[in-house]
Amino acid sequence: MTSRPAKPREAARDARAEALVASFERAGYTRLTPAILQPAEPFLDLSGEDIRKRMFLTTDPHGRELCLRPDLTIPVSRDYLASPAAGRAQGFCYLGQVFRHRQDESSEFLQAGIESFGRPDIAAADAEMLALGLDTTAHYGLAAPDISIGDVGLFAALIAALDLAPAWKRRLIKDFNHKTSLAQDLERLTLSAAHARPEYQGVLAALAGSDPKGAHALVTDLLSIAGISAVGGRSVGEIADRFLEQAALGAQTSLPRETRALIERFLAVAGDPDEAAAELRAVAKDGSLKLDAALDLFESRTGFLAARSVDVRRIKFSTAFGRGLDYYTGFVFELHDPAGRAAGQLVAGGRYDGLLTRLGSKKPIPAVGFAAWIERLIACGGAA
Amino acid sequence: MSAPFIIAVPAKGRLQENAARFFSRAGLELIKPRGARDYRGTIAGLPGIEVAFLSATEITELLGQGMVHFGVTGEDLVREMIPDADSKVILIDGLGFGHANVAVAVPQAWIDVYSMADVDDVATAFRLKHNRKLRVATKYINLTRDFFSAHGITDYRIVASSGATEGAPAAGTAELIVDITTTGATLAANALKVVDDGVILRSQANLVAARSALWGESERAAARLVLDRLAAEARGRAFREVRARFAGANKALLGQARERFGIVLPFGDATSSGMVTLHCPPAQVHALATFLREHGAEAVTVADLGYVFARDNHLYAKLEAGLAS
Numbered sequence: 001m002t003s004r005p006a007k008p009r010e011a012a013r014d015a016r017a018e019a020l021v022a023s024f025e026r027a028g029y030t031r032l033t034p035a036i037l038q039p040a041e042p043f044l045d046l047s048g049e050d051i052r053k054r055m056f057l058t059t060d061p062h063g064r065e066l067c068l069r070p071d072l073t074i075p076v077s078r079d080y081l082a083s084p085a086a087g088r089a090q091g092f093c094y095l096g097q098v099f100r101h102r103q104d105e106s107s108e109f110l111q112a113g114i115e116s117f118g119r120p121d122i123a124a125a126d127a128e129m130l131a132l133g134l135d136t137t138a139h140y141g142l143a144a145p146d147i148s149i150g151d152v153g154l155f156a157a158l159i160a161a162l163d164l165a166p167a168w169k170r171r172l173i174k175d176f177n178h179k180t181s182l183a184q185d186l187e188r189l190t191l192s193a194a195h196a197r198p199e200y201q202g203v204l205a206a207l208a209g210s211d212p213k214g215a216h217a218l219v220t221d222l223l224s225i226a227g228i229s230a231v232g233g234r235s236v237g238e239i240a241d242r243f244l245e246q247a248a249l250g251a252q253t254s255l256p257r258e259t260r261a262l263i264e265r266f267l268a269v270a271g272d273p274d275e276a277a278a279e280l281r282a283v284a285k286d287g288s289l290k291l292d293a294a295l296d297l298f299e300s301r302t303g304f305l306a307a308r309s310v311d312v313r314r315i316k317f318s319t320a321f322g323r324g325l326d327y328y329t330g331f332v333f334e335l336h337d338p339a340g341r342a343a344g345q346l347v348a349g350g351r352y353d354g355l356l357t358r359l360g361s362k363k364p365i366p367a368v369g370f371a372a373w374i375e376r377l378i379a380c381g382g383a384a
Numbered sequence: 385m386s387a388p389f390i391i392a393v394p395a396k397g398r399l400q401e402n403a404a405r406f407f408s409r410a411g412l413e414l415i416k417p418r419g420a421r422d423y424r425g426t427i428a429g430l431p432g433i434e435v436a437f438l439s440a441t442e443i444t445e446l447l448g449q450g451m452v453h454f455g456v457t458g459e460d461l462v463r464e465m466i467p468d469a470d471s472k473v474i475l476i477d478g479l480g481f482g483h484a485n486v487a488v489a490v491p492q493a494w495i496d497v498y499s500m501a502d503v504d505d506v507a508t509a510f511r512l513k514h515n516r517k518l519r520v521a522t523k524y525i526n527l528t529r530d531f532f533s534a535h536g537i538t539d540y541r542i543v544a545s546s547g548a549t550e551g552a553p554a555a556g557t558a559e560l561i562v563d564i565t566t567t568g569a570t571l572a573a574n575a576l577k578v579v580d581d582g583v584i585l586r587s588q589a590n591l592v593a594a595r596s597a598l599w600g601e602s603e604r605a606a607a608r609l610v611l612d613r614l615a616a617e618a619r620g621r622a623f624r625e626v627r628a629r630f631a632g633a634n635k636a637l638l639g640q641a642r643e644r645f646g647i648v649l650p651f652g653d654a655t656s657s658g659m660v661t662l663h664c665p666p667a668q669v670h671a672l673a674t675f676l677r678e679h680g681a682e683a684v685t686v687a688d689l690g691y692v693f694a695r696d697n698h699l700y701a702k703l704e705a706g707l708a709s
Contacts, residue, residue: 045517048538049529167505174508174538181536223493233514233559234494234506242509243496326538358515 013110017095017374020112020139024093027132029114032092034075040065042074046327046358054101068099073352073369076115077359087365089118095374105343106375112136113349115369117356122366123297126331126351127304129370133347134310136372137335140381145335145346147314149273150321152176152350153330154280157294158266162259167245172263177322186260215247216240262287270318273302280319301331329353331368342376387598388434389606392446392455395423395437399589402481403456410617411691412610432606441465447473450596453603454610460486460564460587464524474593474706476611476699477618482589484564486524488531488582491553491560492575500535500581503560507539510559521545521552522562524584531562531584550574593703604704611699616691618699623648623663625687626672632680633660645672650692663692 025031040057047070056068069075072094080086095112102109114132119125130149137145155176159169168185175181219240262283269279277299284291306312323332332350336342349370356365393407393414394400404414413428414435425435436443436452443455448466459475466472490497497506507518518540522528525542532540543558550570552558562584565571571578591614597603626647633654641647645668654660664672664686673684 044541049540049542050533050538052525052529052542167509170508170512171505175536178536178538184536219495223495233518233556234491234510236493238509238513239494239496242506246496 013374013378016140016378017110017112020136020372021093021095023135023139024112024114024132029091029093029116032076032079032094033096034069034072034079034094036069036097037066038069038075040067042078042359043067043070046074046355047071048326056099056101056107070100071098072096072111072113072371073115073355074359076369077117077356077367080115080117081356081359081361086361087118087363089120091116091119110374111371112374113369113371115367117367118365119368120366122330122351122368123300124304125366125368126301127308127310129331129349129368130305130333131308131310133333133335133349133370133372136347137377137380140377142337142346142377142380144314144338146338147316147333147335148321149315149317149331149333150319150323151294151298151317151331152322152328154291154294154298154319155266155322156329157291158263158289161289161291162263164255164259165245165248167242168255174326177326186255186263215244219243258287262289267320270316270320272313273298273305273315273317274312276317276319277302297330323348323350327352327355327358333370337376337380339380341380342373344376345373346376346380347372389432389603390434390436390452390454390597391427391610392436392438392443392452392457394440394443394456396439399440399456399458399482400437402589403479406456406479406481409621410613412613427610430606430609432602433610447592447594450594450598452594453597453599453607455592455594456589457592458482458484458587459590460484460524460527460585462590462592463585463587464527467526472595474595474703476591476593476702476706477614479589479591482587484566484587485578485583486527486562486564486585486587488579488584489550489561489563489565489571489576490579492577494577498580500537500579503579503582504535504537507537511539517541518560519543519558520560520562521549521558523549524562527584528562550576591699593706595707599707607703608697608700611703612693612697613691615697615699616693619692619694620689622665623689623692624666624669625689626662626664626669626676626684627660627687628662628676628681628684629657629659630676630679630681631658633658637679638662641672641675644675647672650694663689 021031040055043055044052051070055070058066060066076092076094080090080092091114093112093114095110097108098111099108101107114129116125116129130147134145137143156173159172172182172185175185220236223236223239266280266283269276269283271279277295280291280295284295302312305315321332322328323334328350330351330353333348334345335347336345347370349368351368353364353366356367393403407414414425415428416422416425423437425437427433427435438446440457440461443452443457444461444465446452447455447457447462456479462469462473462475488500488503490503494506497503510518520528520540521543523545525544528542543552545552549561549563551574552561553576554574561576564587565578568578593607635653638649638653638660641662645664647662647664649661650663651661662672669686673686676684
């Protein structure tokens, strides 16, 4: 068997990317080389069904769905959980191909990146990721990329602090990553007429004012009298709970205009991190909201960035900035070419504290990381 | 050497019977010269046209690839199997059979769920509670994904199902389903209900043209021939012929009849003796007959129409417009 000799361009590309990963290793990150062929399940489960049409899927003889890895975050996380280091603070780096159907670019491309697990010093770890991301673009000759950052945790803190029905809280949090839905939600919350089924309206209204325990028992009993047992994974108790929650929701008057205005004012906050923090403190004060923990973390992170000699005034923060992926829970960032030579972000990442639990970890493990698009970096930085 | 013009037609079951009847009514007899188990056939009297008998799935695939010119298949399969279907095929006409709705169905026990907004909320609550996603069993993976995405639903997983999808919730392999339903009886038997705004597609068998097939002059001529007969038959079916003779049959009165009953005048206004032929939608025939007698007609005859060949052919026009765009 002979293998095709690498073309000079590819050799140069690979050498430069190898040098980048070597710098990650020197910074204390252990290199991992996860399998290219991965079980499809975790990607579909964590990234959502929308990723299915961009994935290269296949089936093994036992009917298990496999895919060519569409990213490396999940494979690295899985390898970490399967290793003896699982649960301990440990950082990893990687370089390798990922595979996604793309319209205007090759569907096979190179990514390098870092995943940092188990570090309790959240703000410092966040800042280190952005700093290493900036080192990455600098490695390709782009010292001053556009820096966009956001913090999903701030929005979560805002929603938690608001006096809203649980159903609306879950919905607003979920829709943060889908901006048209969020706008619709706010619209609907403000109008909020009755949205329960008309024939149930009377029953729901009667239940709304009653003792919750008794109402729950009643609905559960009615379901069992009707001979309806649980089908699928939802228990009768869950159904009864939500049925009653809808009753409460129907009875609740609409979202006060001031609250909506507050959410919208919050989402409009943008600027450099210091300005933004000052403005967010003002919003919190005006709305008498307790956002101190989230804002303290935000400011502490900015401090660590400055300490790593990142020019904080160049950072564009926006409360509305999310990365469209549901698994981010805190800090998120993207680095772009100011000249617009690449088809998308050059480096992007963020904090995903919930991911490892969803991959099967018994205890929560904080996690933060980023990925770099090698071909795009080359396109911006000139020669490979 | 010229390649034949190919029409792909379902090979089995109800769809095949309905398709054969549909073509036959239009004077297009599908024949299998080498016996019933032959997969290739022709149309009586039209030697330039080849008929391929295939499964609906294969027909849809070949249409997407442009390997056949025309095919009869369900819109559900077209939308599911051909990405960006409207750029690949032209749906020339619904054929009036093979009706089925692709719809989202949940267990009847979910008394708190009647809209897609509820499904969305339940999906998110389910993930938060169980740390896994709601599973949707379906064979319509693409239709489901696009529909759920349009409703902003993200906390769900598709479980590919190849048969008896409606049994998945009871079997515990999924929480809800997306499937075709005609009467809803199968769903009810499995203790499922359709979500109010959960109908993804109202599908029926369609005559479909492949954009990327070879469309030279001879292919267009063959398509025109076929569509001419189909259009004439369709038009014949859409109208009854109503005839009468009376002095009051003037322009104003006929204009009034057009307004009220949707008639057309295939041969123009009444003759000098007041003889007039009208084409009237079947549902309006009785009302029209009363109307004409009230205005002086002694007798009104109504007859079924076999074919109505008109100078314009809306089906062929649709094909031409589709191929040009």
